[in-house]
Amino acid sequence: xxxxxxxxxxxxxxxxxxxxxxxxxxxxxxxxxxxxxxxxxxxxxxxxxxxxxxxxxxxxxxxxxxxxxxxxxxxxxxxxxxxxxxxxxxxxxxxxxxxxxxxxxxxxxxxxxxxxxxxxxxxxxxxxxxxxxxxxxxxxxxxxxxxxxxxxxxxxxxxxxxxxxxxxxxxxxxxxxxxxxxxxxxxxxxxxxxxxxxxxxxxxxxxxxxxxxxxxxxxxxxxxxxxxxxxxxxxxxxxxxxxxxx
Amino acid sequence: xxxxxxxxxxxxxxxxxxxxxxxxxxxxxxxxxxxxxxxxxxxxxxxxxxxxxxxxxxxxxxxxxxxxxxxxxxxxxxxxxxxxxxxxxxxxxxxxxxxxxxxxxxxxxxxxxxxxxxxxxxxxxxxxxxxxxxxxxxxxxxxxxxxxxxxxxxxxxxxxxxxxxxxxxxxxxxxxxxxxxxxxxxxxxxxxxxxxxxxxxxxxxxxxxxxxxxxxxxxxxxxxxxxxxxxxxxxxxxxxxxxxxxxxxxxxxxxx
Numbered sequence: 001x002x003x004x005x006x007x008x009x010x011x012x013x014x015x016x017x018x019x020x021x022x023x024x025x026x027x028x029x030x031x032x033x034x035x036x037x038x039x040x041x042x043x044x045x046x047x048x049x050x051x052x053x054x055x056x057x058x059x060x061x062x063x064x065x066x067x068x069x070x071x072x073x074x075x076x077x078x079x080x081x082x083x084x085x086x087x088x089x090x091x092x093x094x095x096x097x098x099x100x101x102x103x104x105x106x107x108x109x110x111x112x113x114x115x116x117x118x119x120x121x122x123x124x125x126x127x128x129x130x131x132x133x134x135x136x137x138x139x140x141x142x143x144x145x146x147x148x149x150x151x152x153x154x155x156x157x158x159x160x161x162x163x164x165x166x167x168x169x170x171x172x173x174x175x176x177x178x179x180x181x182x183x184x185x186x187x188x189x190x191x192x193x194x195x196x197x198x199x200x201x202x203x204x205x206x207x208x209x210x211x212x213x214x215x216x217x218x219x220x221x222x223x224x225x226x227x228x229x230x231x232x233x234x235x236x237x238x239x240x241x242x243x244x245x246x
Numbered sequence: 247x248x249x250x251x252x253x254x255x256x257x258x259x260x261x262x263x264x265x266x267x268x269x270x271x272x273x274x275x276x277x278x279x280x281x282x283x284x285x286x287x288x289x290x291x292x293x294x295x296x297x298x299x300x301x302x303x304x305x306x307x308x309x310x311x312x313x314x315x316x317x318x319x320x321x322x323x324x325x326x327x328x329x330x331x332x333x334x335x336x337x338x339x340x341x342x343x344x345x346x347x348x349x350x351x352x353x354x355x356x357x358x359x360x361x362x363x364x365x366x367x368x369x370x371x372x373x374x375x376x377x378x379x380x381x382x383x384x385x386x387x388x389x390x391x392x393x394x395x396x397x398x399x400x401x402x403x404x405x406x407x408x409x410x411x412x413x414x415x416x417x418x419x420x421x422x423x424x425x426x427x428x429x430x431x432x433x434x435x436x437x438x439x440x441x442x443x444x445x446x447x448x449x450x451x452x453x454x455x456x457x458x459x460x461x462x463x464x465x466x467x468x469x470x471x472x473x474x475x476x477x478x479x480x481x482x483x484x485x486x487x488x489x490x491x492x493x494x495x496x497x498x499x500x501x502x
Binding site for chain 1: 396397399400401402403404405406407410414415418419422
């Protein structure tokens, strides 16, 4: 079991000034597992993902990526981030680069893969999401859903060990949400390991292997989707779900 | 309609100037065609020096200006002394008149006697680089600050280093954002290279001065001035075009 653990968080704490955002998070992510973190805004979901990618430092705890504590100050931060793919709410494509260059940037500049090889991989991925024709276009020519799909492809182009998706559909028009979620579902079928935050409860129910409910910086409940969503135990989760479903 | 109004304005100004009491004398000493033709080759030769100075200054300014902008943008407290130095530098050289920098560098530094003798145009180039780097650094810094922080975040999350993020993501976007301002500084520098003449470098202005001393006629200055305008015109037009294009792109959805 333990060798299938990709990510393990132990006693993660993070404070912003007086406010303790993460209050001792313990969480394990296994290979090929899709975990949806749910919770109200301000519950610490986004901060949690940022700390895993070392975009936020932590005050206490351990972040074990394949068994190595990456929260250790001696960690090579850049090399660690290169092993993790991230997709943000706001896509954050580089507007001055063509779609193809967005996708190949990390391969070429971080992983040292030759341009021809990186571009072949990128084109294959873009073709698969039906955006092969946009390889030479700049991101502002694409719809929000298309941009977000390119952002996902950019994150997986270097075959990361772990994929972090932070509210990837929250900035999209409702009719564009589906195309991005379909892509995430497809990644799961191909065996990706995904830790994501989302507000899409039906997606979480259908796709997640496990749902984690975060409340005031703590994991108060986690388990199979049916258990968490249909038989909530903690009053905060009951209340959260009643508001989400309403 | 615009053609007619333009012609009318030109005619009025022309008649006004031509009918001033001293026009004949001014025409003789500033607009003498024969003097213009005679001194044109020497002035043009001098302009070639200005163009070379401009070429090397532009490279120097690009390098030093970018360096200063990057240093001023460093956030790690460890770099505080460096950042402070860069800030002091830009404050100092944006305030100092170029002509004083020229004197200090052109006459002061050779006076130290520690550098091998250099022609005055070399010192002039250095003075221009020192001054204009401070302006360009400020423009670039503004551009870098205008790049949304989420762009850095995205770049770092891919595993790019701080330097790689700057070079591949932040600076290219920053430069695009401030292109009109940078071009404007370049046009301004293009004419300020004429000031190296005060150090004795025989550029277009100095050549005109020499010709003026020989002919007792100011027309050579006019020739030099016109030549400066001619070399700056293409860039001014390009700057306008770029600014217009950017405006169009940013104002999609209509202007008020």
